[in-house]
Amino acid sequence: MISIYAPASIGNFCVGFDSLGAALAPIDGTLLGDVVHIEQAKQDAFKCVGPYASKLPSDASENLSFQCLMHFREHVAPSMSPVLLTLDKRLPIGSGLGSSACSVVATFAALDKFAATQLPQSAMIELMADFEGKVSGARHYDNITPCYLGGLQLTAELVPDKALSLPVDEHWYYVAAYPGFALNTAKARGVLPQSLTTHKAVEFAQRLSSFCVLLQSGRFEQALELMQDDMAEPYRQSLIPGFSDAKVALPSQGAKLVSISGAGPTLFAICQSLEDAKQCQQWLENNYINEHGFSHICKLDNLGTRAISQGEHS
Ligand SMILES: Nc1ncnc2c1ncn2[C@@H]1O[C@H](COP(=O)(O)OP(=O)(O)O)[C@@H](O)[C@H]1O
Numbered sequence: 345m346i347s348i349y350a351p352a353s354i355g356n357f358c359v360g361f362d363s364l365g366a367a368l369a370p371i372d373g374t375l376l377g378d379v380v381h382i383e384q385a386k387q388d389a390f391k392c393v394g395p396y397a398s399k400l401p402s403d404a405s406e407n408l409s410f411q412c413l414m415h416f417r418e419h420v421a422p423s424m425s426p427v428l429l430t431l432d433k434r435l436p437i438g439s440g441l442g443s444s445a446c447s448v449v450a451t452f453a454a455l456d457k458f459a460a461t462q463l464p465q466s467a468m469i470e471l472m473a474d475f476e477g478k479v480s481g482a483r484h485y486d487n488i489t490p491c492y493l494g495g496l497q498l499t500a501e502l503v504p505d506k507a508l509s510l511p512v513d514e515h516w517y518y519v520a521a522y523p524g525f526a527l528n529t530a531k532a533r534g535v536l537p538q539s540l541t542t543h544k545a546v547e548f549a550q551r552l553s554s555f556c557v558l559l560q561s562g563r564f565e566q567a568l569e570l571m572q573d574d575m576a577e578p579y580r581q582s583l584i585p586g587f588s589d590a591k592v593a594l595p596s597q598g599a600k601l602v603s604i605s606g607a608g609p610t611l612f613a614i615c616q617s618l619e620d621a622k623q624c625q626q627w628l629e630n631n632y633i634n635e636h637g638f639s640h641i642c643k644l645d646n647l648g649t650r651a652i653s654q655g656e657h658s
Pocket residue numbers: 399400401406407408409431436437438439440441442443444445447448479480527528529530606607
């Protein structure tokens with residue numbers, strides 16, 4: 345049996361709407377992401393298990409992982425032997441942690457490995473983005489490529505090879521807090537303005553390009569100072585009860601930046617020490633998260649999607 349793990353990700357990464365994304369690795373070793381198992385079977389079969397399986401449609405044909413299997417069987421590897429594909433759905437749906445991307449990436453990576461198709465990286469990313477686009481309301485790569493490749497990725501159709509990896513300050517901690525309710529990505533895209541003024545478009549380009557160059561040249565403090573989201577946060581914050589309060593309160597707990605992860609409702613804070621990260625996490629546990637939520641102190645997951653052994657997840 346092959347088991348593939350795909351990590352959660354922060355879409356937009358504050359300054360890069362639809363264009364920047366980062367994969368997350370909780371520092372306590374928790375596997376924050378989906379796992380797909382694939383093994384030979386008498387005929388193709390699909391199972392969805394795990395803590396969030398019951399939140400997905402019970403009809404397999406509506407599950408992205410099953411749809412990926414059908415597509416792969418029909419268009420990529422018709423002669424692949426029959427498989428049992430099991431999705432261990434470990435990420436909440438509509439969380440802002442790239443949940444749908446996780447399932448799609450883990451599934452295609454598992455199928456590619458099982459069938460030994462060795463599709464080129466850019467073909468894999470295209471395939472993955474097609475399926476992520478089906479549910480999120482638009483085709484965007486900012487969960488797909490960090491989830492697949494790891495790290496922080498500048499990513500888009502026009503980016504060479506679809507993704508360019510960026511360095512981050514090794515001292516940064518990312519506190520990710522899922523408040524415990526769902527926010528549909530397509531709905532959160534629906535509240536965004538359909539067009540931008542020239543001034544706003546130019547400012548977005550200036551901010552994102554400066555941010556990337558500053559990271560590339562190791563000027564991390566200045567990069568952090570530029571982190572501001574004028575594209576989505578002002579329109580989405582009213583969809584996320586408690587976000588505005590957290591944005592005001594967390595800097596006094598040590599956060600250098602507070603923003604929405606993906607389309608929300610997960611919030612992420614960047615801290616420069618573990619002590620600050622722990623203080624922010626405590627505040628979020630007390631004030632932002634309900635009984636269905638959770639929080640993690642993370643570093644970036646630089647490995648991305650990978651094979652894991654049986655004992656590696658519980
Ligand atoms: N394996 C899957 N993982 C996540 N969502 C799935 C999956 N299969 C189907 N879906 C559907 O896709 C939609 C994903 O919602 P979305 O808000 O885009 O989630 P997220 O932002 O967490 O990726 C939901 O309607 C969900 O039922």
